[in-house]
Amino acid sequence: ASNRNLLVLPGxxxxxxxxxxxxxxIAWMGKKRAVGFDxxxxxVGGAALDKHGVPLSDDAMKTALEADAVLFxxxxxxxxxxxxxxxxxxxGLLRLRKEMDLFANLRPAKVFDALVDxxxxxxxxxxxxxxxxxxxxxxGVYFGEPRGRHVNAAGEVEAFDTQRYTAPEIRxxxxxxxxxxxxxxxxxxxxxKANVMHTGVLWREEATKLHKEKxxxxxxxxxYADALAMQLLRAPKEFDVIVTDNLFGDILSDxxxxxxxxxxxxxxxxxxxxDATGRRKALYExxxxxxxxxAGKGLANPIAxxxxxxxxxxxxxxxxxxxxxxxxxxxxxxxxxxRTGDLLVGKTDGVKKVGTQEMxxxxxxxx
Amino acid sequence: ASNRNLLVLPGxxxxxxxxxxxxxxIAWMGKKRAVGFDxxxxxVGGAALDKHGVPLSDDAMKTALEADAVLFxxxxxxxxxxxxxxxxxxxGLLRLRKEMDLFANLRPAKVFDALVDxxxxxxxxxxxxxxxxxxxxxxGVYFGEPRGRHVNAAGEVEAFDTQRYTAPEIRxxxxxxxxxxxxxxxxxxxxxKANVMHTGVLWREEATKLHKEKxxxxxxxxxYADALAMQLLRAPKEFDVIVTDNLFGDILSDxxxxxxxxxxxxxxxxxxxxDATGRRKALYExxxxxxxxxAGKGLANPIAxxxxxxxxxxxxxxxxxxxxxxxxxxxxxxxxxxRTGDLLVGKTDGVKKVGTQEMxxxxxxxx
Ligand SMILES: CC(C)[C@H](C(=O)O)[C@@H](O)C(=O)O
Ligand SMILES: CC(C)[C@H](C(=O)O)[C@@H](O)C(=O)O
Numbered sequence: 001a002s003n004r005n006l007l008v009l010p011g012x013x014x015x016x017x018x019x020x021x022x023x024x025x026i027a028w029m030g031k032k033r034a035v036g037f038d039x040x041x042x043x044v045g046g047a048a049l050d051k052h053g054v055p056l057s058d059d060a061m062k063t064a065l066e067a068d069a070v071l072f073x074x075x076x077x078x079x080x081x082x083x084x085x086x087x088x089x090x091x092g093l094l095r096l097r098k099e100m101d102l103f104a105n106l107r108p109a110k111v112f113d114a115l116v117d118x119x120x121x122x123x124x125x126x127x128x129x130x131x132x133x134x135x136x137x138x139x140g141v142y143f144g145e146p147r148g149r150h151v152n153a154a155g156e157v158e159a160f161d162t163q164r165y166t167a168p169e170i171r172x173x174x175x176x177x178x179x180x181x182x183x184x185x186x187x188x189x190x191x192x193k194a195n196v197m198h199t200g201v202l203w204r205e206e207a208t209k210l211h212k213e214k215x216x217x218x219x220x221x222x223x224y225a226d227a228l229a230m231q232l233l234r235a236p237k238e239f240d241v242i243v244t245d246n247l248f249g250d251i252l253s254d255x256x257x258x259x260x261x262x263x264x265x266x267x268x269x270x271x272x273x274x275d276a277t278g279r280r281k282a283l284y285e286x287x288x289x290x291x292x293x294x295a296g297k298g299l300a301n302p303i304a305x306x307x308x309x310x311x312x313x314x315x316x317x318x319x320x321x322x323x324x325x326x327x328x329x330x331x332x333x334x335x336x337x338x339r340t341g342d343l344l345v346g347k348t349d350g351v352k353k354v355g356t357q358e359m360x361x362x363x364x365x366x367x
Numbered sequence: 368a369s370n371r372n373l374l375v376l377p378g379x380x381x382x383x384x385x386x387x388x389x390x391x392x393i394a395w396m397g398k399k400r401a402v403g404f405d406x407x408x409x410x411v412g413g414a415a416l417d418k419h420g421v422p423l424s425d426d427a428m429k430t431a432l433e434a435d436a437v438l439f440x441x442x443x444x445x446x447x448x449x450x451x452x453x454x455x456x457x458x459g460l461l462r463l464r465k466e467m468d469l470f471a472n473l474r475p476a477k478v479f480d481a482l483v484d485x486x487x488x489x490x491x492x493x494x495x496x497x498x499x500x501x502x503x504x505x506x507g508v509y510f511g512e513p514r515g516r517h518v519n520a521a522g523e524v525e526a527f528d529t530q531r532y533t534a535p536e537i538r539x540x541x542x543x544x545x546x547x548x549x550x551x552x553x554x555x556x557x558x559x560k561a562n563v564m565h566t567g568v569l570w571r572e573e574a575t576k577l578h579k580e581k582x583x584x585x586x587x588x589x590x591y592a593d594a595l596a597m598q599l600l601r602a603p604k605e606f607d608v609i610v611t612d613n614l615f616g617d618i619l620s621d622x623x624x625x626x627x628x629x630x631x632x633x634x635x636x637x638x639x640x641x642d643a644t645g646r647r648k649a650l651y652e653x654x655x656x657x658x659x660x661x662a663g664k665g666l667a668n669p670i671a672x673x674x675x676x677x678x679x680x681x682x683x684x685x686x687x688x689x690x691x692x693x694x695x696x697x698x699x700x701x702x703x704x705x706r707t708g709d710l711l712v713g714k715t716d717g718v719k720k721v722g723t724q725e726m727x728x729x730x731x732x733x734x
Contacts, residue, residue, distance in 0.1 A: 076562075090562045120600050125487045141508075141530060147565050157534040159569035163508060167524040193614070195443075195457045198514050202526035227656075229596070229622040230630065233487050247560070251618055255596040263597065289594075 004317060006037040007067040009044040009060070012089060013290025014300035014356075015073025021302035021360025022071070022309045025326065028364050035313075035322055040067070044096075045075025045089035045290070055092030064096055065281070069316040071309060072096070072285035077292040093285075097137050100281045102270035103169070104176040105137040105249065106311075107287060109236075109256040109266065114334040118261030118345045126236065126259050132180060133242045133256055135249025136173045137270055139165055140199070142246045165199045165245065170206040172273065177243035178215035185240035187219035191228045191248060203245065225252065232256055253287070263288040264301030264342040267308035269315050282316045284308040294341075298355040301340035303330055306363060329366040338362050371684060373404040374434040376411040376427070379447075379456060380657025381667035381723075382440025388669035388727025389438070389676050392693065395731050402680075402689055407434070411463075412442025412456035412657070422459030431463055432648070436683040438676060439463070439652035444659040460652075464504050467648045469637035470536070471543040472504040472616065473678075474654060476603075476623040476633065481701040485628030485712045493603065493626050499547060500609045500623055502616025503540045504637055506532055507566070509613045532566045532612065537573040539640065544610035545582035552607035554586035558595045558615060570612065592619065599623055620654070630655040631668030631709040634675035636682050649683045651675040661708075665722040668707035670697055673730060696733040705729050 010016040029035040042048075042060040049055050055075070064070050075089040083089070096102070111119065111129040119126045144162035152158040174190065181188045190207040192200035204222055211220045223231065225248040231238070232252065236259055244252060257266050266288070272281035286304030294300055307330060314323035337351040340359055344351070354362065377386040396402040409415075409427040416422050422442070431437050442456040450456070463469070478486065478496040486493045511529035519525040541557065548555045557574040559567035571589055578587045590598065592615040598605070599619065603626055611619060624633050633655070639648035653671030661667055674697060681690035704718040707726055711718070721729065 085565065085568060088562055094563070120489060120492045121487050122489060142563055144527070149565055149569060152533065154533075157569065159532055159565040160511065161530045161564045161566050163528045163530065165526055166519065166521075193617070195455055196461070196509055197528045198452065198516055198526040199528050201452060202516060202524065226617045226621040229618045230625045233600075233622065233625040247614075248618075250560070250593045251596045251615075254593040255600065255622060258597045258600040 004037045005066065005068045006039050007063050007070045008039055008041045009070060009072045010041070011044045011073040011075040011290065012046040012077050013074055013292045013295040015075070015290055017295070017298070017300050017356050018286070018302040018305040019071070019073050021356060021363070022305050024360055024364050025306060025309060025367070028367055029322060032367075033322055035319060044072070044092040046077050046080040048092055049080055049083065049087060049089060055087060055089050056095050061095065061099060064100060068279070069312050070096065070100075070283040071312060072283050073305065074286065074288065074290040076290045077295070094142065096283060097270060098143060100283065101138055101272045102281060102283055103136060103138045103273070104173050104271045105135040106180075106269040106271065107133040107135060107249075107253040107257070107266070108268075109133065109253070109260055111260050112265070112331060112334050114331070115261050115265070115343060118343050119259060120261075121233070121259055129236055129259060131236065131239045131242060131256060132184065133244070133249060133253040134173060134177045134180065135253055136169065136245045137249075138246075139169045140246035163197065163199050163247070165202060167202065167206050170203050171210050174207045174210050174243055175214075176271070177241050178211070178218050181218045181241040186217070187221070187240045189221050189223055189228070189239055189242045191223050191225050191242060191244040191252070193225050194222075195224060199245070207243070228252060229255060232259070257287050261345065262301065262342045263304065264340060265303050265307070267304055267311050269308075269311045271315065280316070282312070284312040298357060299341050300356050301342050302356050302360050306330060325367060329363050332366050333359070333362045336362075371404045372433065372435045373406050374430050374437045375406055375408045376437060376439045377408070378411045378440040378442045378657065379413040379444050380441055380659045380662040382442070382657055384662070384665070384667050384723050385653070385669040385672040386438070386440050388723060388730070389672050391727055391731050392673060392676060392734070395734055396689060399734075400689055402686060411439070411459040413444050413447040415459055416447055416450065416454060416456060422454060422456050423462050428462065428466060431467060435646070436679050437463065437467075437650040438679060439650055440672065441653065441655065441657035443657045444662070461509065463650060464637060465510060467650065468505055468639045469648060469650055470503060470505045470640070471540050471638045472502040473547075473636040473638065474500040474502060474616075474620040474624070474633070475635075476500065476620070476627055478627050479632070479698060479701050481698070482628050482632070482710060485710050486626055487712075488600070488626055496603055496626060498603065498606045498609060498623060499551065500611070500616060500620040501540060501544045501547065502620055503536065503612045504616075505613075506536045507613035530564065530566050530614070532569060534569065534573050537570050538577050541574045541577050541610055542581075543638070544608050545578070545585050548585045548608040553584070554588070554607045556588045556590055556595070556606055556609045558590050558592050558609060558611040558619070560592050561589075562591060566612070574610070595619060596622060599626070624654050628712065629668065629709045630671065631707060632670050632674070634671055634678050636675075636678045638682065647683070649679070651679040665724060666708050667723045668709050669723050669727045673697060673727075692734060696730050699733050700726070700729045703729075
């Protein structure tokens with residue numbers, strides 16, 4: 001046995017297609033670098049709904065909890081849009097995040113030199129951009145109770161959600177940000193709406209306290225989430241590590257990802273706390289969704305899924321060298337001019353338009 | 368008496384400076400167009416805290432409720448950063464919004480041809496951009512109860528906020544969006560996180576119902592707030608009117624405003640429901656904040672405040688012609704190359720760097 005138990009959850013839409021390309025790389029790694037995995041595959045999202053009536057079966061949940069890592073595709077699609085709240089495909093993903101306690105979501109936004117022109121932003125604003133957004137992933141308004149709907153005293157239908165954060169929840173995700181910053185440019189920007197929300201006030205306090213206690217060597221700044229949404233467009237290169245809550249992180253990391261020109265490029269890692277042996281539960285997924293409009297057409301960009309696999313090599317299996325190999329192969333393929341449709345913006349002279357499989361093959365060949 | 372009761376609240380930071388420039392235009396309007404106002408002035412934010420110990424006095428609140436319109440500057444600054452939550456300068460503004468019941472916040476994001484180059488985005492993405500974001504302003508997580516902090520059952524400090532929306536609250540702001548869309552490009556994009564939040568589910572349902580009942584001639588689409596944060600960068604010109612809740616509106620409208628190149632340009636209107644005589648309570652304020660870093664230096668751009676005044680002429684006093692005059696004057700001054708510091712990005716040949724007063728004078732001269 002390889003001692004590397006991997007659960008693969010391709011999900012819906014383009015998930016299975018892009019995952020197929022990663023399988024080619026997994027095979028290459030097994031053959032050429034003797035990096036093997038014990039792979040289990042299961043359903044999630046709409047695919048699981050269709051088969052089991054729930055967006056994630058208890059069996060799959062159990063496998064995920066026992067796996068060394070989960071490689072996740074994407075979920076959702078028009079077929080399941082009218083599903084009840086508790087049965088939306090997204091609930092499968094949210095259940096994984098919550099029950100695996102994956103509180104730290106690492107979302108890099110990095111601009112490849114070869115793709116500077118694919119961004120909607122001017123090259124001078126984004127060239128060389130390399131920021132890391134750390135989003136809290138298991139609390140906040142995504143999970144806070146009470147939540148639901150009722151008829152209020154005035155006889156009106158009313159819906160409500162609760163944003164809730166405890167001091168330890170804030171501290172543990174900020175600690176991940178400070179630790180990472182030490183390996184990068186040594187600065188952290190913490191973002192909330194402390195001028196409006198009580199959770200924001202506590203967030204700022206705890207980030208400040210933790211910084212004083214343990215990380216005063218790292219530079220810490222604070223910015224309201226609305227101001228950050230602007231600064232990310234004005235001067236994104238001023239940032240290095242950004243830490244924020246679940247909901248702000250959802251929006252701001254999607255905004256940041258567009259600075260790079262395509263969602264089709266960006267991976268993410270969701271990590272739990274290390275156990276006694278240093279092992280962390282972990283799930284890796286592309287930033288992009290299931291893109292039902294192009295699903296099944298061989299048009300999807302497999303790079304984000306590929307780089308998610310590379311992040312897994314690095315963060316879950318300490319295979320930094322192999323991760324580098326994959327990342328360099330992707331960079332070279334982009335340099336060589338290979339482009340899926342999502343990347344065909346801006347200058348397109350000297351580029352080669354390819355589909356999902358050709359892009360996957362090009363990466364394997366480059367390896 | 369003019370029958371136009373105006374309350375002017377310059378506030379903190381650059382607020383008083385930019386308001387001074389608007390006073391020149393008000394004077395011009397009185398002299399040249401016989402458009403006069405009965406003006407009362409009062410304190411808000413840090414200025415009110417210093418004098419009255421509260422960020423808005425009951426007296427000022429009363430005057431605001433009786434006024435035909437409020438012209439607001441900006442609030443906040445480092446001096447008051449450590450103020451208690453209930454005494455933050457921002458609470459003055461939030462009290463005005465809530466007690467005047469200004470539920471519809473209109474935030475235009477328009478790109479002036481003369482300033483296409485000031486945007487961080489490529490000219491082809493933003494040239495001709497003209498979108499209107501309608502943000503719900505009196506409900507949601509800004510005001511929902513319960514909110515606060517306690518020690519939870521596990522003995523941890525925990526903070527919480529409540530996002531709450533009733534069906535009528537959603538309907539009335541969506542109605543404003545549909546009405547406005549009819550005078551524009553006849554399409555509305557409604558945004559929430561219905562895949563995660565119960566308030567989002569109700570929001571989508573009510574927008575859809577109202578559309579069916581009364582506005583089926585307008586095109587209605589829905590988009591999750593994170594996807595919208597991306598699309599605003601990818602293809603902003605696809606949008607016309609966007610309607611969303613208080614918190615998403617705060618972030619997304621700030622993001623959208625950066626597409627235009629500078630916050631120093633953008634006005635906003637916050638409107639209540641029309642009473643029996645058709646009169647709406649209203650407050651007009653620039654999108655930008657108090658910018659403490661440049662306050663008192665004569666560097667601030669008075670255009671956003673000036674255009675807020677123009678919006679007031681149009682929406683509160685039915686003086687569309689006079690509003691046009693002001694807007695055209697601003698456009699011409701920009702065409703002529705006048706630029707405050709915030710606009711000095713991108714190409715700067717043929718431009719004339721000016722301060723707050725020179726910009727104000729140039730606008731009056733152009734009038
Ligand atoms: C699919 C959805 C529930 C999810 C979220 O909102 O967290 C997605 O947008 C993401 O960012 O991973
Ligand atoms: C000053 C602050 C309370 C306010 C808000 O969050 O609404 C501001 O950001 C705005 O958008 O008007």
